[in-house]
Amino acid sequence: MIPVSGILLSIILTTAYSIPVTKHESENMDLRMPDVKPQQPDTYLCYPMKMDGPATYITGFVPHANMSTAHHMLLYGCADPGQKNEPWNCGEMMDSEKKGSFKPGPICRSGSQIIYAWAMDAPQLTLPEDVGFKVGGKTTVQWLVLQVHYKDVSSFLPPNTNTDNSGITLVTTTKRMPKRAGVYLLGTGGELEPHSIVYMETACTITDDIEMHPFAFRTHAHTHGEVLSGYRIRNGHWTEIGKQTPKKPQMFYNTTHQDLVVKKGDILAARCTMNNDGNTTIPIGPTQHDEMCNFYMMYYVNGDKLSSDGYCFKAGPPNWSWDDFGASLHLESAPSDISKLSAVDNTQDGSTMEDFSGEQEMTSNLETISGLQHFLQESLDSEYGSEHSDPARVAGFTQRESEAWREYIRALLKLEAEQALDDLENAYDADGYVY
Numbered sequence: 001m002i003p004v005s006g007i008l009l010s011i012i013l014t015t016a017y018s019i020p021v022t023k024h025e026s027e028n029m030d031l032r033m034p035d036v037k038p039q040q041p042d043t044y045l046c047y048p049m050k051m052d053g054p055a056t057y058i059t060g061f062v063p064h065a066n067m068s069t070a071h072h073m074l075l076y077g078c079a080d081p082g083q084k085n086e087p088w089n090c091g092e093m094m095d096s097e098k099k100g101s102f103k104p105g106p107i108c109r110s111g112s113q114i115i116y117a118w119a120m121d122a123p124q125l126t127l128p129e130d131v132g133f134k135v136g137g138k139t140t141v142q143w144l145v146l147q148v149h150y151k152d153v154s155s156f157l158p159p160n161t162n163t164d165n166s167g168i169t170l171v172t173t174t175k176r177m178p179k180r181a182g183v184y185l186l187g188t189g190g191e192l193e194p195h196s197i198v199y200m201e202t203a204c205t206i207t208d209d210i211e212m213h214p215f216a217f218r219t220h221a222h223t224h225g226e227v228l229s230g231y232r233i234r235n236g237h238w239t240e241i242g243k244q245t246p247k248k249p250q251m252f253y254n255t256t257h258q259d260l261v262v263k264k265g266d267i268l269a270a271r272c273t274m275n276n277d278g279n280t281t282i283p284i285g286p287t288q289h290d291e292m293c294n295f296y297m298m299y300y301v302n303g304d305k306l307s308s309d310g311y312c313f314k315a316g317p318p319n320w321s322w323d324d325f326g327a328s329l330h331l332e333s334a335p336s337d338i339s340k341l342s343a344v345d346n347t348q349d350g351s352t353m354e355d356f357s358g359e360q361e362m363t364s365n366l367e368t369i370s371g372l373q374h375f376l377q378e379s380l381d382s383e384y385g386s387e388h389s390d391p392a393r394v395a396g397f398t399q400r401e402s403e404a405w406r407e408y409i410r411a412l413l414k415l416e417a418e419q420a421l422d423d424l425e426n427a428y429d430a431d432g433y434v435y
Contacts, residue, residue, distance in 0.1 A: 031075070031146045032064060032167025036087050037156040039101075042071075042149070042287040044091025046107055047167075048081040049144045055137025058181075060171030061116050062124040070166050071151035071288055072119035072220065072250070077133075077141030079111025090147055091286055107147060111140045113310055114183045116168065117218055117296055122251030128215055131300045132177035144170075151288055179300040184212070184307055186270040186295040190316020192224055192282040199339070200284075200293040201322045203233075203269035203329060204312035212262040212299040212307065216252040217242030220294040224274045224282060227339050230295045232260060233267040236330035241268075241297055245341060252298055262299070267329060268312060269322065270295035273339040284316060 031049045038045060065073055082090055082105035089102040115133050116125070127133075135141040148166050155162045188200040206212075219228035219242075229243040240256040262268065272293035276282055282291050293316065314320045322329055 026059075026171060026173045028062075029170045029172055030167065031144055031170060032165045033087060033146070033148060035163035035165055037163050038150045038153045039157065041151065041153055042091070043102075043153065044089065044147060044149050044286070045087050045102060046082060046090035046105075046145050046147045047087045048078075048084055049146075050084075051136030051142055051144060053136060054174055055139060055176075056135050056172050056174055057132030057177045058115070058127075058135060058170050058172050059132045059177070060124065060126045061118075062169035062171070063118045063122065064168065065118065065148070065166040067119065067121045067151075069150065069152055069155065069164065071149040072117065073149070073166065073168065074114060074118075074147040075116040075168060076107050076145040076147065077111070077113045077115050077135055078108035078143040078145050079140045080109040081143040081145050082106045082109060084143075090145075091149070107145055108143075111142075113141070114185055114296070115141075115144070116183075117220065117250075118168070119220060119250035120246075120248070122249040125216075125252050126171070127181060128179075128300075130177055131179040131181050131215070132173070133181045134177070134304070149286075179213075179302060180304055180306060181298065181300050182212070182306040182310060184268065184297045184299060184310050184312070186230060186268060186297070186312045188272065188293045188314050188316030188320075189284045190293075190319065191284065192274050192276040192291060192317075194276055194279050194281060196276055198274040198276060198317055199321065200272040200274060200316045201269070201320070202293075202312055202314040202316070203267055203322060203325045205328075206262060206264055206266050206268065206307070208305075208307050208309075209264050210301055210305050210307065212297075212301060214241050214255045214260050214262060214297050214299045215258065216298040217244070217255055218250060218252045218296040218298070219244045219246045219272075220250055220292055220296070221246040221272055221274070222288060222291050224276050224291055225272055225293070226275050227273040227341055228270065228293070228295055229273075229338050230268070230270040230297060231335075231338075232262050233269060233329060234265075236333050238330075238334055240335070242295075243341060252296070255297075267325075268297070269325075269329065270312075271322075271338055 029049070031047070033045065033047055036045055061075070063073065082088055083103065087102060089104045090107045115135075135144065146167055148164075150164075154160070156164065186202050186204070188202045190198075190200055192198045214232075217230060219225070221228060225246040227243065227245055230241040232239045232241060239260060241260065242253060242255050244253055270293075272295070274291065274293070284291050284293065322331055322334075
């Protein structure tokens with residue numbers, strides 16, 4: 001007979017060896033604004049976190065923000081941050097009138113690199129297996145800096161007493177990841193002339209002797225952005241990295257080709273197709289009333305060496321375009337659908353998207369929607385009677401009406417006719433005019 005003590009010892013040993021034990025537990029780290037009260041729209045605030053201890057790998061990002069308040073959030077890695085103990089004004093509008101109670105300063109004083117970006121209520125992001133952003137330890141990223149661009153500050157102004165703690169929960173581990181993540185950002189300066197389709201383009205040659213494996217991309221533009229696309233060009237052959245409309249949640253989407261590799265000598269290029277149907281010139285700038293053209297490529301390398309230059313910026317229109325890059329770009333081989341989105345895009349909702357590569361503007365020319373006009377007319381006649389659905393009533397296309405029509409046509413293109421009619425009912429007043 002086996003003694004009871006022996007049975008108990010056997011159970012204890014079996015239990016102990018059947019449960020995996022690791023020294024590298026995952027940990028969630030919160031980097032959030034400390035109940036700040038920005039007082040001016042388009043305020044940029046930064047807040048730091050010191051990365052003490054051994055090297056840490058960030059494997060996921062959980063955003064805590066609302067697009068009605070925060071225009072966007074960026075997470076930077078810094079060797080030395082702009083400030084070390086309190087929030088500071090880290091935007092481009094740091095004059096005495098707008099900085100308020102926040103001290104001005106740069107995002108990073110040295111060693112700046114982008115790690116993560118969020119806008120438009122994008123959901124959380126989990127990196128692929130064995131991939132992580134390496135920070136702390138002996139890396140150049142000794143600090144993390146959260147930047148929040150505040151779009152609307154009305155809830156923080158008297159008599160309101162609200163404060164803001166927008167930010168990010170970082171999913172981390174000290175377990176070494178064999179694939180180190182990085183972000184390469186392509187963007188432009190420039191301006192959008194009124195009543196025009198504008199191509200904002202950038203391109204750079206990779207000079208580092210590394211192999212980058214793109215696995216995700218993100219687009220960022222403001223209200224005029226229609227389609228943003230990125231490419232790798234090798235030996236004259238263009239391969240798509242990703243393409244998306246910034247009107248969708250501005251999250252990181254899977255790249256078009258998961259087996260794509262970028263190496264020394266390759267060219268990275270991006271285009272932002274913009275539609276300015278207004279009467280004024282719109283510059284690239286820091287406020288929500290300006291524009292931006294940013295294409296983010298998230299990648300990994302096998303090992304530890306990232307791209308030494310994570311940015312590719314050009315002057316943009318009217319001063320720079322792909323025509324200025326040179327023959328190695330092989331524009332004659334460029335895809336014909338750079339400014340188009342396919343019928344089924346990678347937003348996973350199967351929506352049909354518009355083609356904005358032509359010179360006609362959907363909101364200012366009835367001919368571009370003639371194929372849908374008959375259906376819309378019959379629907380309006382049925383719902384409201386012909387006196388409220390005369391196309392002449394809306395053919396003037398004021399700016400407000402143009403925006404309304406744009407939304408209706410998008411809804412129809414997605415075959416959401418019932419929802420479109422509901423929207424139309426809300427958009428017409430008693431006399432049949434668009435609000």
